[in-house]
Amino acid sequence: MRCPPVARRGVPIPTASTVSGSPPPSGAVRLEVDGLSKSFGPVHAVSELSFTVEPGSVTGFLGPNGAGKTTTLRMVLGLMNPDAGTATFDGTPYAALPTPLRTVGAVLETAFHPARSGRNHLRVYCRAAGLPVSRADEVLVQVGLADAGNRRAGGYSLGMRQRLALATALLGDPAVLVLDEPANGLDPEGIQWLRGFLRHLAHEQGRTVLVSSHLLSEVEQTVDRVVIVGAGRLVREGSMEQLRSGADGAGTVLVRGPEMGRLAAVLSAAGTNVSQDDGVLTVTGSTPAEIGHRAFAAGIELHELRPRTSGLEEIYFQLTSGQEQFAAPPAGTTVAQEAAR
Amino acid sequence: MIRLVRSEWTKLFTTRVWLGLLIGACLMVAGFSALIVGFAGAEQNGQPGLPAVGDPRFEHVAFAVSTNAIVLFLILGIIGMTQEYRHRTATPTFLTEPRRWRVVAAKLGGYALVAVPFAVLVLAVNVLVVTVYAGARGAAPSLSGENLRIVLTSGLVLVIYAVIGVGVGALLKNQVGAIVGALVYLFVVEGLVRSIPATSGAYKWMPGGAQEAMTATFQGPDLLEAWQGGLLLLGYGLLAAVLGTVLAVRRDVV
Numbered sequence: 001m002r003c004p005p006v007a008r009r010g011v012p013i014p015t016a017s018t019v020s021g022s023p024p025p026s027g028a029v030r031l032e033v034d035g036l037s038k039s040f041g042p043v044h045a046v047s048e049l050s051f052t053v054e055p056g057s058v059t060g061f062l063g064p065n066g067a068g069k070t071t072t073l074r075m076v077l078g079l080m081n082p083d084a085g086t087a088t089f090d091g092t093p094y095a096a097l098p099t100p101l102r103t104v105g106a107v108l109e110t111a112f113h114p115a116r117s118g119r120n121h122l123r124v125y126c127r128a129a130g131l132p133v134s135r136a137d138e139v140l141v142q143v144g145l146a147d148a149g150n151r152r153a154g155g156y157s158l159g160m161r162q163r164l165a166l167a168t169a170l171l172g173d174p175a176v177l178v179l180d181e182p183a184n185g186l187d188p189e190g191i192q193w194l195r196g197f198l199r200h201l202a203h204e205q206g207r208t209v210l211v212s213s214h215l216l217s218e219v220e221q222t223v224d225r226v227v228i229v230g231a232g233r234l235v236r237e238g239s240m241e242q243l244r245s246g247a248d249g250a251g252t253v254l255v256r257g258p259e260m261g262r263l264a265a266v267l268s269a270a271g272t273n274v275s276q277d278d279g280v281l282t283v284t285g286s287t288p289a290e291i292g293h294r295a296f297a298a299g300i301e302l303h304e305l306r307p308r309t310s311g312l313e314e315i316y317f318q319l320t321s322g323q324e325q326f327a328a329p330p331a332g333t334t335v336a337q338e339a340a341r
Numbered sequence: 342m343i344r345l346v347r348s349e350w351t352k353l354f355t356t357r358v359w360l361g362l363l364i365g366a367c368l369m370v371a372g373f374s375a376l377i378v379g380f381a382g383a384e385q386n387g388q389p390g391l392p393a394v395g396d397p398r399f400e401h402v403a404f405a406v407s408t409n410a411i412v413l414f415l416i417l418g419i420i421g422m423t424q425e426y427r428h429r430t431a432t433p434t435f436l437t438e439p440r441r442w443r444v445v446a447a448k449l450g451g452y453a454l455v456a457v458p459f460a461v462l463v464l465a466v467n468v469l470v471v472t473v474y475a476g477a478r479g480a481a482p483s484l485s486g487e488n489l490r491i492v493l494t495s496g497l498v499l500v501i502y503a504v505i506g507v508g509v510g511a512l513l514k515n516q517v518g519a520i521v522g523a524l525v526y527l528f529v530v531e532g533l534v535r536s537i538p539a540t541s542g543a544y545k546w547m548p549g550g551a552q553e554a555m556t557a558t559f560q561g562p563d564l565l566e567a568w569q570g571g572l573l574l575l576g577y578g579l580l581a582a583v584l585g586t587v588l589a590v591r592r593d594v595v
Binding site: 079081114 | 345440594
């Protein structure tokens with residue numbers, strides 16, 4: 001179960017207008033992607049993709065491998081030239097940002113010179129961005145790598161590499177964070193830490209966070225909004241609640257108890273669709289409230305009464321797998337290109 | 342731009358590649374300097390070989406020995422550029438400075454500046470070995486006039502080759518390919534062109550010919566004037582730099 005931040009932290013989710021308490025130095029910045037397209041030869045890696053990422057929330061950028069996520073992020077960050085469309089941070093493309101590292105922090109891949117220490121790796125980019133080299137030590141502490149800073153990055157574990165990449169993104173204390181599969185290689189403890197960290201950056205500091213993943217379950221507990229892509233096209237954009245309500249499980253209720261036969265008869269008599277399997281009653285076309293009321297009125301004991309919400313992963317799968325099948329040959333080529341990187 | 346150059350220096354001096362290349366260059370030049378002095382005046386298959394110690398022609402060739410280290414300065418520049426692609430640090434580098442021409446310019450300038458003290462050290466090794474050894478053999482050459490000019494232009498050649506290396510690295514991106522290509526070019530292609538009569542006329546227009554024209558040569562082919570050779574070599578350096586910059590700016594970083 002996703003724990004709503006409101007209950008856990010006891011504070012309302014900050015929005016762009018309410019973050020004035022502790023805003024990042026550079027202020028809230030909105031990322032706007034408009035009609036982005038990119039082809040590699042005959043393969044349409046990204047086609048007319050548009051979405052926005054709002055400050056103060058964590059947005060999940062989801063899609064199967066080869067859906068064009070990495071290509072999109074590389075265009076957003078000015079590393080690839082789009083065939084068409086724009087990606088802007090408060091109206092400015094990445095390449096035109098006066099101080100890019102202070103505005104946007106990005107983790108695209110865990111890329112280090114293996115012989116250089118983690119601390120020196122960070123110092124390289126402090127120098128290049130005109131930041132004080134002391135920032136290197138600060139972000140090392142922030143991501144929990146303070147003790148490993150003097151070791152060669154080549155000797156880091158996968159999880160430590162992810163943390164160092166995240167540290168690089170945090171150097172400029174940016175208003176926007178763009179992270180490509182940041183949970184790769186993290187152990188469960190690391191993933192939990194990352195979740196809390198990203199939510200803190202977005203909800204309490206009002207930053208804009210975009211995090212890509214090919215697994216909904218991986219970011220389900222972290223993100224507030226989702227942008228789902230398949231075969232380079234936008235499949236769904238909206239809040240997690242909207243995604244949940246659109247799940248196939250909506251309207252299906254599971255009931256458990258000692259008298260399910262009698263309840264089935266009562267509900268059938270009321271014209272509801274009922275099926276019984278292994279002591280569990282599956283009711284469609286009704287609500288938990290209605291079923292509970294009828295059971296109460298008939299004096300039937302209930303042990304469990306819940307809407308089926310496990311359809312979230314299913315709807316994600318339906319949304320994306322259909323796209324992939326439709327575009328199997330070109331999508332396969334893109335996967336190969338991404339794998340060859 | 343200064344911060345980008347400093348960033349390049351941090352990159353260079355936080356791994357040990359520079360140390361290996363510098364020590365290699367010093368050892369190489371020390372060895373060749375000793376060989377040149379050692380074989381001065383010796384006969385080759387009954388033919389007169391190198392001029393004897395004390396002969397100005399010997400002194401010119403002996404003070405141009407530093408240019409043997411061009412291969413290591415070339416590799417220094419190549420590694421400086423291609424490590425970004427090899428270790429994928431091109432991504433954070435270009436994220437930090439999206440105007441990529443500035444990154445390449447900082448590398449070109451940064452490596453040219455770093456190559457100056459490196460070259461001075463290599464020249465010092467050459468001058469030291471030649472002066473001491475030739476002195477022991479009877480006539481220590483003076484570091485003045487034409488001799489001094491050759492020492493200084495040899496240093497300039499080394500610096501230019503570091504710049505060419507950065508440009509070649511930006512062109513080829515593949516570190517191993519660029520280094521192997523550079524070695525093959527320097528040790529095979531130029532040598533063949535220089536020694537085959539039909540093609541030796543073109544040699545003076547090649548980087549090696551320009552370098553020989555700038556410094557000193559022995560039993561060499563037809564060459565340009567020294568200043569022409571200097572301009573030509575600088576031209577090659579600039580060409581590599583411009584081509585490398587244009588490609589680095591236009592290409593997608595994947």
